[in-house]
Every structure is written in structure tokens, then in C-alpha cells.
Amino acid sequence: MSDAANMLVQAALTVMVILLLPCAYRVLSGPTPADRLQATDTITTLLIGIIILLALLQGSSFVIDISLALAAFGLVATLAVARYLAEGRVF
Amino acid sequence: MVIGEVVGLILLGTGVFFSAVGIIGIIRLPDVYTRIHASGKVSTLGSISLLAGTALMMPEAALKLIVLALFLLITSPVASHAIAAAAYRQGVPRAGAVRDDLAARAEQSAAAE
Amino acid sequence: MNILFALATGIMFAMGVFQLLRRDLIKAGMGFYILFTAINLLFLAVGAYNGSVPAYVDASNRPAGQPSDPLVQALILTAIVISFGSYALLLGLIAVSSRRFKTVDSDELDQLKG
């Protein structure tokens, strides 16, 4: 990867990380629990992107494994919270 | 610069752009349902675009990234749907809704009982 | 940068302690969790190397930069497992408290005194 590309990827990464902030704002401000849940879920999605960019930067493909796990299991927490919101219980 | 890298970078840029738009939507849109539209679609599109870009720039990880994209594709609508359903059952009001068939259905079943 | 990291660790710790001192057991449990997170940050801070690449080695090529301290990472992993076990146990205890004493308020758990 060329230096220019490296810089661009770094920039992309920085934007992605900064995007976490408004997302977190939504988690903290709500107003409804569903809003927060949805924002949390979006944070997971953003993190997946961040991890991939990091993998790209560090040149280590194994880092992507982390995002695989995150993609597969971010869902669990989302579903559990959603079910709790909907039915007052998890299972 | 190799052509793959250029395309990859463009895809990366697109991905970041869509992610950003999704986040803007999350902030701007008026209620949770509309925000789910933003995050569920725009961010997913952003992520997939990022994946594609990375796959081009890091071909050795392409397979892994494809699997990851598949995962996102499977999980993203489910999460959106679950959150929307939860919101609805919680009674979160729908901002400026012009029509609500679900509310009508609920009233109908309540009347039946 | 270092000063910020140290500051953050300190603030995290302070918040954990504050939360731990709540009478609501679930909140206090969260404090418990925050504290252990703060400790992990502290461990990260004491790593021997300010690494730039993961602590992965290959027979063929030398790592591109200074690998981060692997020992500290192993310690954090152990600490995470243990603290998570404790946390789960705590949550279990809270669940039993709710069932047995009908409370999650630690101030109401005061039958043992004197």
C-alpha cells in the first residue's frame, strides 16, 4: 500500500471513529429506548468498518476475525434488548 | 498506484460517505422508525462498500470479507425489524404518520375481545 | 497523549467507585464492571512497549514495527475472564436477592449487623 493510500485510509478511519460520537449522542439522548438501541446497533456496524480499516492499516488480515465475531453477535444483544423492550422478558 | 487500490480507495470513500450519511440521518430524522431506515440501510450500505474497498486493497482477506458481507446482509434487516417492532410495542409515537394500518388492526382485535 | 490516557484511567476509576457506592445493587454492579474496565486500561498503560503492530511473530519476516507488549495483553485477558466471572456471579446473586428478599436495594440488605 502506498503512502498516499495509507494516509487516505487513515483519514477514512478517523472519520469513522469520529462518526461514533453522534451515534453515541443518540444513545445518550434517546429519547426512546428504541432510539438508543438502534444507535447502539449502529455503533456495532461502525465498529465493524473501523476494524476493517485498522486491519488494512496494520496489514494484518486476522484482525478481520474480530469484526466477524462482532457481526455475528452484535445481533444477540440487539435482539435481547428488543425482546425485553417488547415483551418485558428476554426468553 | 495499482488500479485495484484506486478502486478500493473510491469504494472506501463511498463507504465512509454512506456511513456518515446514515449517522446524519440518525441525528436528523424525526422518529425512531425513520432513523431505523437510515441506520439499517445507509450504514449497512456504507459497511458493505467499505468491505468491498478493503477486499480490493487486501485481496488475501477477500474471502473473509465476503463472508462478513453476507453476515451483515443477514443480520441487518433482522436487527432493524426487531428494533422497529420493539419500538412499536413500546408505543413509540410515529412522527407525522399519514396512515397506520397496524393501529387499526390492534383496535380491531381489541374490539373483538 | 500519555497524560490523557492516565487521566482517562483515573476518571474511569473514579466513576466506577462512585457507581459502586450506589445503594442500587444493579447500579453498583455496573460500578463493579466499570472498575474492572478501568483496571484493564491501567494494565494497558503499563505495557512494556508502546507498540505499533500486534504481538504476532512470523518465522520468515520480522514484524514491521514494535509489537505491543504481549504479556500485558495476556494479563488483561486473564483479568477480563476473572472479572467477568465475578460479574456474572454478582448478577446471579442479585437475581437471588430479588427472589429471596424481594429487593435490589443494598440498604435493605442489612439484616446482618452487630
Add this chain to the structure above:
Amino acid sequence: MPNVLLIGPIFIPLAFAALGVTLSRYRTLQHGFGLIGGVLAWLSSIGVLLENLQGNILTYRLGGWPPPFGIVLVGDLLASVFAVMATTVVAAGILYALGCKDKCVRYPAFMPLFLAMGAGLNGALYTGDIFTLFVFIELMVITSVILVAISDNRLGLEAAIKYLFISAMGTLFLLIGIAALYATFGTLNMADIGRLLANDQRPLLAQAAAVLLMCAFLLKSAVFPFHFWQPDFHTTAPTPIGSMLSSVVVKVGIYGLIRMMTLMFTAEAPLIQELLIILGIIGIFFGSLGALRTYDAKRLLAYSTFGQIGFILVGIGWGTAAALSGALVYAVNHAFVKSSLLMITGVVSSRTMTKTARLSEIGGAGKTLAVTSGLYFLGGMALAGVPPLNGFVSKVALARGGISAGHWLALGLVVGAGVITMLYMFRTWQWIFQQPPAGEFKLKPGGDSPLAPALLIGLCVLLGLYAAPLLDIAARTVSQLSNPQLYIRAVLGG
């Protein structure tokens, strides 16, 4: 290969615990495993001690990795003395559990948890690595919390919650201390840290690390003002567990204090010792007066432990060879006495209809239990330091230490507090075993078996009538501790 003995006290019980979880359907088998594991651990710890007495410090490289890179088990005299004490009491505790009528003893998880707790204890004593020490301590904490939470006493839950929170503080202090040490020296091996601390002038974080480690150990030993959890936790525990907690598990902190002061923080030791004397004396009076006034026979013994730990601390604080060896003798003897007393109280309360040790309900419950009464009386004598039981030897050894230190005020307070011990022990004996029970009173048929406490009391008598070997070992331990180079060389070579 005597070195391999070192893994026995830790990993034999753990392996049996693992098997026990797998085969928990077969309770008899599981409990059999428990007893075998306890006895094998006991034997191997004795083996280690015997080897130590030949003049060797045993070391075992786990996984074969050389220190300071890998984890090494170190059996020096200090560790071995504490370990023999611990395995003896734990073996007796397992024996008690086998004859215990508590419901929780029949839970499939009970015996594995018990074994794991014992293993954690031994591991904390034998490890030469400070992070592994933390891990073993956590094993002890977690298992004991569960064992208390599942106690037949429904308030065990409350005590468990409190302890888990407070012990998290200890864990934090320990971890911060470890982090500070690692930041300073880049090593986790205690001998290595000791070597570096001895070579350097005091580096950056060492003193604060010393404070934090000290606090962690004080918390484990329930020293004032870290004691709040202890009476609750030790007395709501099932009898076989409570008698471990209050006798040997609290000693881990004592062990840690001695280890850190003699091996690592030798320069900070005088400051720490001053503090220990103060805290010890506070503990002595707080614990003894608490024991005098509390409402439950088991809780009384827990408060008494609070006080007795104070005696040990003062001994460590005096710091002379005689005082330190007195403290060691005190620690060992107290373990046997306290565990047996708690078991005996458990035997009596297992015979009451509500299975309680509340003084208001247990008064006179032991009137017809002649053997139990005798055992309790002997235990009371031992605790109060009345000859010819082992407590007397402890008292004399400690008092000699005080004289050697010339710390008259502390000596006076320490010895004077013995009167309170006498008052609460013999008053309680009269209360449980002599006075007529109030109102209509019935004994439950077939309570817990008094076999285990009888064996322990026998040991107390034995160690009272002939304590020369113990005194000798304590003296040799102290002389070994006075030269940390022995430990460091045994671990790191050279």
C-alpha cells in the same frame, strides 16, 4: 524429584474438583474424591515441608519455563508451614462435610467448590508469581462467595453479596499494585521483584505498590478497617466452610504480608510494621469486645478471629525474630483452634430445631452433649491460651516476641486482652453447655458428626503438650525469611 510434590496441594484437589463436576451425579463418588483429594493434598504439603526441613527450598517450573519468564511454584518454609496448616484444616473440613447434615452439602457443586477453594488457598501460598497469586486468590474468593451464598442460612446470600463487593476492592488494590510493579520492574516474579528492589534505590511506584498490596492483604485477613464483611461472611457460611474461612483462609493475607515484607519491600517494612501494630491492637480489642457482645455463637467466633488476627499482626509488627516466629506459631495454632471451635458450634447448632447458633436459641442446647462440651471447653482453653493447649504456646511465644521487641505498651495491651478472650469463651461455654435450656427445648436427633473437630482438638492438645517441632520450624522459617537471598537464589539461581 521432590520438587514435583509442590503441584500436589494445588492441582490434586483441582483435578478432583474437575472430575467431581463431571461425575456429580454420583454424590458418594464425588465426596469420596473430595476426601481423597484433601488427604493427598495434605500428604504432599507435608512432603514439601519435610523436604524443606532438609534445608532445601523447593521450586517447580510450571510448564518447564524458566523464571522469571514462566510461573514458578516455590515451597520455602514460610509457604510450607502455612500450606501444611491449610491442608490439615481443609482435610478436616472435608471430613466434617461428609458428616454434615446441611442441605447445601448435598448440592452437586458443593464438593468441587470446596476443593477448589482449598486449592486456591494452597496456590496462593506456593506461587512465586504475583499475578498468579491474584488468580489463586480470586479462585478462593469466588468459590467461597458461592459456598456462602448457597448456605442453608438464608442470610448467607446477603453476606456473599457484601463480601463480593468488598473483596472486589481487594482485587482492585492487588491489581493496581501488580500493575505498578510490572510498570516499574517489568516482571511478575516475586523473587525477581525482590532482587530488583534490593538492588535499586526505591523506584517510582514501589512504595505506593507496597501500600496497595498491603491493603489487599489486610482486606483478605479482615483487619480493621477492612473487616466489615468478615463476621457476616464467616458465620452465615455452611459450617464446614465457615470453619475454613475463619481459620485458614484469613491467613492468606497474613502470609502475603509476611511475604511482601520479607522478600520484596524490606525497606518499607518498618513503616508497615508500625501500622500493623496499631491496626493489630485495634483489631484485638474490636474483635474481642465484639465477640463479647455479639448475638450468635458462630459470629462470636468470627469476631474472635478478628481479634486473633490482631495478635498475629502485632507479632509481625514487632518484627524481631522471636516475635515473627511467635506470630507464625500463633497463626498455625489459631487455625486449628478456630476451625475446631466453629465445627463444634456447628455440631451443636445442627442439633437445634432451627439449626441456629443464635445465643438466644442455642443456650443450653449442648447440656446433654458431653463429648461436644468437652471438645468446646478444650477449644475454649486453647483459644484463651490456657495451658496445656497449643494456644498457650502461641501466647508465650508471642509474649516473648513482645519482650524481645521491648514494645511494652503493646505487650501490655496484647496480654491484657487475653482476659476478654477468657471471658467470652468460657461464658459461652457455660451458656451453651451448662445452663438449662430456656422453655421447651428439644434436640434434633443425629446432627453433624463431631469427628473432625475431635481430631483437630486432638491436634491442639498435641501441639500444646509438645510444640517443640512447631517452635523449631517457626524459628527456622524466620531465619530463612531474614535472608531473602535464599529465596531469590532458589528461584532465579546464581
Add this chain to the structure above:
Amino acid sequence: MEFVPVIVVPFVLALAIVPASQRLRPEYQGWGLAAVLAILFGWLLALLPTISEQGAVSAAISWMPQIGLNLSLYVDGLSVLFALVITGIGAAVMLYAGYYFEDARQVGRFFALLLAFTGSMLAVVMAGNLLTLFIAWELTSIVSFLLISFKGSDAVARAGALQALIITGGGGLALLVGLLLAGTAAGTMELSDLLAQSDVLRSHPWYGAITVLILVGSFSKSAQFPLHFWLPGAMAAPTPASAFLHSATMVKAGVYLLARLSPMLGDTPLWNAALPVVGLLTMLIGAAVALRQRDLKGILAYTTISQLGALVALIGLPEAAGIKAAMVGILAHALYKGALFLIVGAVDHATGTRNIDELGGLWRKMPALAGVTVVAGLSMAGVPPLFGFVAKETLLEAVIAEPLALAVVVLSAALTVAVAFRLVWDIFGGESRARLPQEEHRGHDSHHPYGDDAYDYSHIHALPGPMTAAPGFLAGLSLIAGIGIGVLIAPVVSPAVGKTISLYLLPPGGINLAFVLSMAALAAGAAIFATRRFWLSWNLPGLPGGEQIYQYLVSRVERVGDVLLRSQGGKIRYYLAAILLTVVALLSTAITRTTIIYPAEMMAGVASAADILEIVLLVLALVATLASILLERHLLAALALGVAGYSIGGIFLLEPAPDVALVQFLVETLATVLIIIILARTSEEERRRAITRLWGQTNTGLKRDVLISATLGLAVGFFALAAVNSRPTPNTIAAWHLENALPQVGVKDVVAGIITDFRGTDTLIEITVFGMAALGVLTMLARPNPGKTWSLFRRPETSESPIKDALQEDAERPEPVVYRSRFADPVTQLAAALVLPFATLIGLAHLLYAGVAPGDGFTAGVIGGLGVALWFVVYGYEETKRRLRWLHPGPLIGIGLTLAFANAILPLVFGREFLAFTPIEGFSLADIKLASTVLFEVGICLTVFGGVSAILEAISHPKEVEPL
């Protein structure tokens, strides 16, 4: 060495008597034991000449030399004199005791105690080592305690016993320190060596402390004012015990010790002042109080106190002038007082009362006993030709030079005479004053101090002969000894005094001052006796006696205890606050003592994009954490916490620490799921109650908490700063791990190498912790039915859950009003069906490629657990358990741990170290290399998977959870 049997025999008999007493009648036991003690008495007499010749016999066997404790004997005339008293009085008491008890079951225990006491007391007087002496001394206290509270159901007896023990035991503690100090000062604990070093002791700086401490010990044992009050309380003991312990022997142990140590410590201003002052005061007070007592044993107790005071005073006279009088006094007192106690016991036995006001005229019913009493009483009064008279003469002679002492002695003697007359006359003379039995005293098991039964002696129990004979024997000895004083007593006393002494009934030089004073005291005593109604009617001002002081002190101490216990208030927040405050204080002390060197790079600013990212993530983590504190609703706090956790994971990623980041993400997810489940488990109302009080607490409380957390945060921040700045230290350890991971254990992921190999022990224990925690949660929440346990391969037929209330509650919980019965089923089920297999594969990949990629057995286990969570969420509990029949968390944990331990133990089989890396060479499939660590990883995975499943299962639905 010929003295050893004298000590050993009683102990052996004490052990033997308990089983023997089952078969032997009490009288026979008494006779037998009396005979044995008589033989010992004879034995001692026979050894007396040897002692007179040699001065002292000593021998020592090493026992616990480290604390200066040896089994030593030191026998001289003093010892033999006391030993003779012990065995002689002991014989009479044994004989008497055989007839004393009506309940034969108690006799064995009583005799055992008496014999143990005899042995201990003999050991006291024959011990040749200060610590040996002390051990025996303490044994006598303990036996005394048991004897006083022999009748345990009597509250007065118990209180008396405890009080006696506390006073003598407390004195014992002082004595112990005194003896240890003396031993340390002199460098030996052996009496024979100490005697040679008396000058060293007397000139030692510790002399004062040693003397005072030893005096306190002796005075407490010998009931000296103001520590005397335990002795009357001790009268609750059975009378034979009182006669033996609390009159003739044990209370004289203090006197013995003073006499024994006076060559070493005596003849100093301190000694010569303390002993006479305390002794004479005690003598006077004892005699005066005795006169006013009602209880017969109380009277005897106070006269004993008085007599003990005299003895102590005598030992304190300069240049051992009083030692002769002391020795004679001991003998005389033992004889008459022993007799009187036995008489009182007989009276009590016959009449059922010990209240002197209710007695009188008994001579008609018990003429023999009356005769005996006259002899013993007159000896006590000091009427010639009885032994008591001689003793009083020697006493007066000893103090004749000290006018004040003389006055006290004469006055006390007069009072004693009056008491003696009163004992004789008011019991046996005059008319009977027995009251009729009273109903209220009949019924309940009285706590009346005067006797076991009511006062009725309208018909008197017939006294067995020996109950008169035994005191008669002692009284007779008083008579014989008085008459044959020079021949019989002088040879016994001479060795004790250390020189040949002469004793005589009448002063050889005719009537002297002592004789005159003795007679005067007699007359004055008679006068006091005659006017006793006057003296007894006096209302003395209620000065606080020793007993009141004791009670006051105990109650004060108890008050302090109550105050201290109030700090144990039961609220965990305060406990935590106290602990944290302490740590803050200690830590700040330590930090201010530390010199800090700030490296220049500390202030180095933001260096790279990675730094910006790290800052963003740190801020995010902090803000989210703060939100989790501020947000009131638990769910929202949990979500915020999740965000914080994910941010921390991001920081780990940047470090870069991918393995840690992965675990952080997974664990964070699981933690969120768990807390949601907890929210579902706990009732809304409970949580609201807890949370509304969160901010409802006082401002001060909040301020305190903020202060504590801020200071601690500051301290830890400081710590972290110092720590961050101390890197990079030249670290050989981390470098070693980086270098050796690939060549030694064949992993690219160095962290994995550390986890599974270099620090495999940590991991092994850590997963044990995790597994145990999970088992604990399962056990706590799915309270297993102890009768039934899980089966490895089969579900139990019935899962009877004992948690009825929880079941009930779940049944009562209203179904949430929702439009559909199950939530979003087909969609989530489809997703789960698609995700789960792949997720499982991810877990397996982590497991098999632990050495080359992030993730290991632990993450695989957590992934499996999260899979189970997904399954539970999507399909519900029943469906999941139906589909995944193999999902038994308990056995999974067990098998996992067993595999992990197998990995640890197997290398031992191959002759390697525990947990050593053991590769299986030549196997490689798709980059998977086999080594023992695979077993480890699988074990870890199963343990964690089982653990997570157990936790999920247990804290979700109590209803269906199968027992462990």
C-alpha cells in the same frame, strides 16, 4: 526423681476414675482415693529426711526449649511442706466426698476434677521451671472453674466460676509476663539457676515490673484485697472442693509462689512494703467481713481471706523473719479450716441450709459433729493447746517489732475469735431456729445461694460416719499437732524455712508479750461474740466492694463492645466508603513519600492519527460511562455501558491488542445480554424502589461519595501516569515472550502462547474460576433438589423445583399486552438458523487457529455461549432445550475442566513438567498442528461454553431450569 510419681499418679487416676466410677460405689471410690493420697503423703514424709540433708532436689527434661519451657522438678522443704498439705487434706476430702453426693453419676466427674487438681497443685509446688509452674498454676485455675460451676444449672455457680476464672486468669496473665520477663532478664527459666542469680534480678531495670506483675498474679490467686472477692463467689463449688481448693491448697499457691520467689525478689523496699500492706489490709478486712456473713461458707471464705492476708504479710517481712510463722500458719490453717469446711458441708448435707440464721441447737442431733466443730473452731480461735494457738503465737512474735502491724494482727485475731465462736455456738448451741418449709422455695430449682433445697430440717438426714470422721481426723490433727508441736511439726517446717527451727506450745521463757496479746485477742473476741447482735445490726456504708468494681468494669467493657458493634451497621455502602477512605489516606501518605521524576515525553502532544482515534474513543468511553451513572433507567444505563465497553474494545484495537479487543467485544456483548436478563428477572417495583433512592440520598452522602471517588480517581490517575511514563523500560520478560513464542511453542500469536503455555497455569486457574462461578450461579438459581442430580446423557424424568415462591410469582406475572404471542418469530428464527451454524464455525476457527489468529478457546466458548443466548432469545427456553439435548452446562463444565487438567497432567506421564508444551510431531492438517494445548483449548472452550450456558440458563427462567 522419686517425686515424679507423686505428680503423675493423681493425673493417671484422674483419667482412670471416669470409666471406673461407672462400676464402683462412690464410697469405695472415696476410700480408695483417700488411701492413694495417704500413701503419697507417706511417701513424701519418707522423702523428707533426704530433702533436709540435700536442701533441694532438682531435675529437668527438655520440653520446649525454644520458649524456655522444660519439664523440671525443684523440690525442697517448702515444696514438701505444701505437698504434704495437699496430699493430707486431699486424703480427707476424698474420703468425705465419697459420701457427699447423692447423685452418683456426678461422682466420677468430681473425683476426676479433684484428682486433676491434686496433680496440678503438686506440680505447682514441685515445678522447677517458671513456665512449668505457670502451666500447673493455670491448670488449677481451670479445674477450680469447673468445680465452682460444677452444678452448671445454677446461675450463681456459673457466675461465681466465671468471676473466679477471670480474676485468677487475669492475674495469671500478669504473672506470665512477669515470669517471662524474669526469665529473660536472668537468661533462664529454671528455678535452680534463678536462685543463683537473685542479685541479677534485683538489680535489673525490669525488677519493678517483674515484681509488680508477679505480685498481681499471686495476690489474685491468694485472694488479696482488692482482688479477694472471687473467693466468696467460689463457694458455689461443692463443699469438698471448697475445703480442698478454696481453703487449704489452691488459694495458697500465691503464698507458695511468694515464698518461693522471695529469695530472688524479696528484701527490697518494694517487696517489703507491698506484701505487708496488702496482706495486713486483707487480713483485717477479711476478718471484719467474715463476722457479718450469713452463709456458713461465706464466713469461712472471708476468714480464709483474712488468713491468706496474714500469710502474705509474713512473707513480706524483711529478712525472711516471717517465713517460719507463715509455714506454721499454712499448716494450722489447712487443718482447722479444712475441717470446718467439711463440717459445714455435713451440716448443709444434713439440714439443707447453710444460712447461719436458720441454724442452732444442732448439738442434740449431731453431737459428734458438734464435738469436732468445737475442736476445729477453738483451733481457729487460737485457744491453747490447739495448733491454731501456736500458729497465732508465732504470727504475733513475727510482727512484734512492728507496732502498726501488731495492732492490725491483734484486731484481726480478735475478730477471728468472734467468728470462730459464732461458728460453733450459732450452729450447734442454743435452740433450733429452723424455719418451716415454704412453698415458694420448694417448687423451683432454686438459685438460692445457701443450699440445694428448702430450709426444712425438721427431719435431718442421717450423716454417714465418714462425713464426721474426716473433719474429725483433721480436727484431731490440730489437737495432736498443737500438743506435740515441737516433735511433730518442727521437723516438717524446718526444711521449708531452710533452717532448724524450734516450736513450742508455751513460750519457754515464760509469759511474753505475744502470749499476752494472744490472750487479749481471745478475750476481746469473746466480747465481740457476746455483743454480736450489736455488731451485726450495724448498717455499714455501702462502699463499692471489689465485686461491684468487677461488675462495673465488665459492664463498661461490654458497653464499649456495644458501641463498637454499632459500626457494623449492615449497609455495604458505608463499609465500602470506610475501606476506600482508608486506602486514600494510606496511598496519599505513600505518594507524598515518593519522589517523582517526570520524563519530558510525558507532555508530548498528539503524535499521530492513532492518537486522535484513541482520544475520541477515550472520550466516548468516559462519556458513555458517565451516562451510565446519570441515566436513571437501568436499561439505558446498560446500553450506555455497552457503548463504553465497545469503545474500550476500540482502544484495545488501537493498542494494537487484537486478542484483547476480540474478547472485550464478546464479553461486553454477553455482559449486556446478562444485565438485560437480570432486568427481566427483577421486578420493576424492586428496581424503582432502589433507583428512586439513588438520588434521594442526602447531599452530604453524595458529596462524600464524590469526594471518595475523586480522590481515588486522582490517585489511580497519578498511578497510571507514572506507569505510562515508566515505559519503555528495558523489559527482558516481554521480549523473551516475543522471541520464544514461535520457536518454543509454535504460535504466531504471542498472546496465545502466553495464555496456553508460558502462563498456562494462570489460564488453568482462571477457567476454573469461571467454571466455578457459573456452577455457583446455576446452583444458586436452579436450587437443585438434593435427591436428584443431572444425568450426563439423559434428562431427569422429573425436575421438581423447590423454589415454589418463584414459580408462583412467574405464574402470576401478567403476560405483557402485546399484539402477538411471540415476538417477530419467523424473521429472527430465519436469521438465527442462518447465523448460528456460521457462528459456530467461527468459534471452531478460533479454537483451532488460536495460535495464529486472534481468539482462542475462551473466545470460542463465549461465542458458543452467545450462540446459545441467540437460540434462547429466538426459540425460547423449552424449544432450545428440546432441540439441543446435549446442552447440559454442568457436565460441559466438568468435562472441559477435566480436559484442561488432562492437558496439564499428561506431560507428567511423558516425564515432562506439569503443563509442559507437548507437541505431536508430524501432524499438520490445514495449518492445524496438534499439541497437548489443543486439549487445553478444547477444555477451555467447553468450560466457558458450559459456563456461559449455565449462567444464561440459570438467571433467565427459574421455572424450567434443570437442576445441575
Add this chain to the structure above:
Amino acid sequence: MLFYMLLAVPMALIWVGITDRIMLDGVLVGYGLSLGVLVLLRPRRRKVNWRRLPDQLVALVIYVVELFWDIVLSGVDVARRVLSPDMRLKPGIIAVPTQDPLESPIIAALSADVITLTPGELVVELEDNRILYVHCLDVEATMATIDAEQARRIQLFGRIIGRSS
């Protein structure tokens, strides 16, 4: 078992993907592990119809491609709305029949997934695998097209699950 053996093939490919080892033994290991996973998880078995299998696969590929395309379209669509000043929102919830006479849950779920990924549409509720309640950003636009779209999709789903039409 046959069904599982067939199902294990794509799983083995996924395994190769996630382990990043494109080699034969990797596939073999993956296949073996996948079989094991299937035996453990026990998804409901279906009859394998060899003749329909190619068509099923084709339909599946079409489905996935459509999904990708849908997501691109909807992403762009939502992005346009978000970035436009007034956001042009006419939100509402409308009932959409699945048009599946057999009311198969799988078809309902697939429909829900696709609709959720379609521009401006989000499934909120699902009634008896029969009616989807869809939240849309622009009620009128959606109502205009959705039923026809659904009819087309049903065909595709039928092919994927191998239903004879």
C-alpha cells in the same frame, strides 16, 4: 443426513472463507466440522430434490444479488432524503399481504427481510405469516409498487425453497 451433507458444502466454503485458507485440506476440515455442527444444531431436515436443486441455487443467487442491489438503491434513496433540507417524508404503516397461499413462515421471513432492505420500507410487524405491516418513508410511493413487487418476490422465494409452483 443427505440434507446435512449437502448443507455442509456451503458451510465448508464459509469455513474456508473465515479461516482464510484456500486449500484442499482446509475444505475437508471445514466439511467435517460443518457436518459436526449440523449434527449438534440439528436444523430441520428437508427432502433434497436433485432435479430442482440447480434452480434453487440460481434463485438463491438472484435473491442475494437483488438484496445487494436493493441495499444500494435504498441506501441512495435514504441518503437523498436525509441530505435534502425537508427530507420529503410522508411516513406511515401499511398492511401488505405476503400473497403466499400456504402462509409459510420462511417465505414470510424472507419477505420481511427483503422489504426491510428495500428503499423506504421497514417491516414492523408480521401477522400470522400472512400480513406484513410495513413502515414506509413515503406511503404513497410504497403503496404504488409494493404489491407487485411482492408478487414477483413470492415467485423467487418459491423457487428458493424448492416449492413446486
